[in-house]
Amino acid sequence: MIPTFSHRINQDSSSLDELFKLSAQANKISFAGGYPDPNLFPKDELKRAFEKRINDESNDLFQYRTVTGYEPLRQKIASSTKKMGFDCSSEEIMLTQGAQQGIKLLSSLFLDDHDGIAVEAPTYVGALEAFNEHLPKYYEIPMEKDGMDLETLENTLQHNKIKIIYTIPNFQNPTGYCMSTIKRKRLAALAAKYQAVVIEDDPYRELRYEGSALPAIKSFDRTGNVITLGSFSKILSPALRCGWLIASPEIVKQLSSLRLSYDCQSSNVLLESIDQYLGENSIEKHIDHLRRAYRLKMQTMLTCLEDELPTDCSFSHPQGGFFIWVTLPQGCDAAILLKQTNIVTFLEGSSLFANSSPKNYIRLNFTGVSLSEIKKGCADLGEAIKYSLVNQFAI
């Protein structure tokens, strides 16, 4: 007999786990995952970058390095924050194993059991799963088209002790909504006033297909309360496992100690190869290419949804990112719908809320599928919803 698991462990299968399984179902069109289009990876450029670093004899590429990660790469990221509206130095940056690790490390650094966390409703399930180990008390802040509802947030901050406010300001996962500049500014001020940490999770920032980039929440931060996470997963490749975290040097130092006990450090082979890629190529040009391709996919999905879904469905019209958020007609249950589709899979919205679990939402990804899959998948989805409505009224 082995001992029991920690009481922190939820022994039900995790939602992220289910998501990866849904995404991998053979013979299905998957709108479920959050995968980039593998045909858009800059493979040739990445190959050259790897080859160059691997063949550089002057370099101990394969040895242990520092916990914060390859300094020249941190410098490149630091100089890229100007366009987000703030200055930062490489000591304010730690390279992480994807942005996910940033969320986990920050949870461990700040959370005591049962601490309050304000999260958007709905939100990214991987963040909830990272927080869950700390048995938090969640406060759901409703999403609006211009970002989280700050009236509810301020009311929550006034009446409860909130340690962390978790937000995805750009093209939010799952709604696709973007927080307005005025809300960003006010959110930074609220965090300072109520002494909460804002985790600004920003993996989709560069993937804007319409409109102009907005300043980061961190650009309005005067007190060090805002910590920004970024990632190469969506703009270069997820298999590079490289994200970053921007915080004060004191917080980076404390996170470094913690990180050593989690996994020591990122792979120097990967970090130096990314640095080589960035030195040799224009990532802006690559991102432009991504934007064009993903814009077309998004527009195609929006058009198909307009054509195929019953009129009592509504859906978000994002300006970027990976996802469209669909509100099903009242009484339509996403879990049942998932069984009624023939070829398409998607993510039920119920697992994306911290406390509630409304049944009539689904999240659709458009980046990981082809244009023809988008068309076929939306038609299948539309039929299934119509069938489900008829069926509902038949009962």
Added chain:
Amino acid sequence: MIPTFSHRINQDSSSLDELFKLSAQANKISFAGGYPDPNLFPKDELKRAFEKRINDESNDLFQYRTVTGYEPLRQKIASSTKKMGFDCSSEEIMLTQGAQQGIKLLSSLFLDDHDGIAVEAPTYVGALEAFNEHLPKYYEIPMEKDGMDLETLENTLQHNKIKIIYTIPNFQNPTGYCMSTIKRKRLAALAAKYQAVVIEDDPYRELRYEGSALPAIKSFDRTGNVITLGSFSKILSPALRCGWLIASPEIVKQLSSLRLSYDCQSSNVLLESIDQYLGENSIEKHIDHLRRAYRLKMQTMLTCLEDELPTDCSFSHPQGGFFIWVTLPQGCDAAILLKQTNIVTFLEGSSLFANSSPKNYIRLNFTGVSLSEIKKGCADLGEAIKYSLVNQFAI
């Protein structure tokens, strides 16, 4: 003002952090770290492996993959356990970000606050730092030349609730001692009887320079209580960040859910390149090469210590691994000694004990330094100890 850190966080600089700093001091000969010799990395073979996978057009190398890691690599590791005395399948294996991540994930899976953990005294500081976040109650089990003292362990198990027994059976870090077969068998039986998990941390197994390999503790496990960790860090390269964990499929499944919230998955680029390396090369032949080189370094350090240290010093005579453990004369303080050396750095032993902090031990690494550095460093160390003894008596 940002909120306070979790009460779990030790705000003193971590020992691992200190260790990396010590190892990186310029103009010093470092016996401090646990670095492999970068001249022994199979660079050409690794280069070819990377190039081959990166150039395989049929493959989505750069996409997200499964959380447990590249299946063919898990199969190769599974078939290598026969020589450790047990069979296992790929479902019993999860690839981790170094063996360190295995320790961290197992801590999170099993530990509730203040749970009992039995650790060797001294032990690996990175394990202590991973456990510390769970505020454990430590029980120190003294190290003997043939492995941890099982009388003390059984007595501890009888009188206390112990969740985890953490051991490094082969060429223990820091003592270099190796657990005897008879103790391995008895340890597995004790864990089953008292319902404790054994974490068998085994990164040095292949690096045996004398004598014959011993069966893994897991080979005596009939109840699933023993979980074995391995790593490519010491035998291929630490920058590949690839370790593995062998446990029952149920435990692997639960750890996978947890892992998703920590960092999603390992880099598929790295895992497939390692798989390619193993398919194209004889890692056994490479390890033979490492053994010859490291045996010579170890023997050189042992001879130098014999020649240079005062006779009231004693030190371990390992049969493999990375480290020699030195017992300084009574009254000699390792922290003061570290300031009295001119060119050599080493690791003070006091941070390597869970509860106590005896001052008269030091750990010396011989793999990361050259033969001439070993000679110079040992001479410097010998002089400093002699100086310190004279100084002590002068006071």
